[in-house]
Amino acid sequence: MQDDIRRVAESFKKQANVLAQEESIQHFEMQKEKYKKEYTAFIDSYEQDICYLCGKPFKTISMATPCAHWLLRRCKFKKKDFPKIVENYDFYQISAFLRWVANAESRVRNINNLKEESSDRKIFEVTIKWKNVEWTFDCSKNDFEGHAGTKTDFPHWHFQMRIDGNQFINFNDYHIPLSKDDQLKIVLENDPDSGFIHSFGPGGQGMQEHMDRFAESPDEFIENALSTSNPEEGSVHMQSIIRGPEDGIPGEKIDAAMKMARETGKTLAHCFRVVLGDEEGVSMSTIASPAESVPEIAKRTERKRR
Ligand SMILES: [Zn+2]
Ligand SMILES: [Zn+2]
Structure with a gap:
């Protein structure tokens, strides 16, 4: 039944391959520009x-104009009206909107x-997660x-x-059709040869993209990270392991790093790197993991099929 989707995906890939490099960069820039404009409009509203x-x-x-904003539940939205939303917006559209909303409130932290x-x-x-609402x-x-x-x-x-x-809509309440567009994106995204990466735009990044950034350029990530004393605010937990020379790390170096962290708001991982940078015999490694405050993925128990 998904043969036609696969066929479209194949032809998309062929087209994408013949697109001149220049053209595809231009396309990407246009897309980025479009997202940026949309995002600015979104934030203003x-x-x-x-x-x-x-x-x-x-x-x-x-009722005349069903909208994804009903899901924020600032209006008197009832569960039975949910199908009206998904008739108008597909999976990627709803995801983009809710990601942008969550990002506007608390950056990547509430998008697991x-x-x-x-x-x-x-x-x-x-x-x-956004305010008192959680969607999966x-x-x-x-x-x-x-x-x-x-x-x-x-x-x-x-x-x-x-x-x-509290439960408002349950996993088994609805089987929501994936639009043709959704299906095409899913097929392409799961095909490593397609070179297709879907972006939810500037406000669409979640924890995965955040952790990917750490994996790609840890130094830059650590340098730009700000520490927070409130565990509810952090998105990433960083743990540094410092191996010093035999006679240990001088106490004043440790004090200097702590002082720098306090004064600049940068993470200890970064400050130790700066202070101990040229110290003989010191090696440091930093492990980043999602913070405790990141909501857990709500798990659906699938019915066993006989
Ligand atoms: Zn709306
Ligand atoms: Zn199902």
Whole structure:
């Protein structure tokens, strides 16, 4: 049933390959520019509690124009009206909107799209938190293929929404169809040869992209990181292991690093690197891991098939 999607994906790849390098850079720049404009418009509205998608305040609900902003639950949105939203917006559109919203509130910290915490059986498994609301998007390989021999034999995803920690929409309430566009993006993203990486734009990054940045250029990452005394605010926990020479690290060097950390707000990992940089016989390594405050991915228990 997904043969046509695969065919479209194949032809997309061929087209992409023939695109001249120059052209593809131009395309990428245009896309970036478009996202930047959209994002600026989004932030302007967000700060006034207005939805950038429909132009109405977050607290209004109009049945004539179903909108993804209902999911923020600042309006009297009822669970039974959820299908109206997904008739108008597909998975990638809803994800982008909720990521932008979460990012505007607390950067990457409340977007858990960590691959490490997700099961191999999943196409995607992402939990996003914003204020008192938590959304989880879940799609297993079985969902993507469609549950054969049932009414839900079409490619779909599942959604959970909690308000103040209480269930509002359950994973099994809806089998939400993946749009053709969703399916194409998923096929391309899971094909290492396609060279396709979907971007959710400037406000769309989650913890995975954040951790990727550490892996790519740890020095830069550590240098730019700011330490926080409030554990609720951090996104990454950094642990440094310092190996000193036999006679130890001079106490005044340690004091200097601590003082620098206090005064600049930079992380200890960074300050030790600066202070102990040219010290003979000192080696340092830093391990970064997602902070405790990153919400856990809400897990869906799949029905066992007999
Ligand atoms: Zn709206
Ligand atoms: Zn399913």
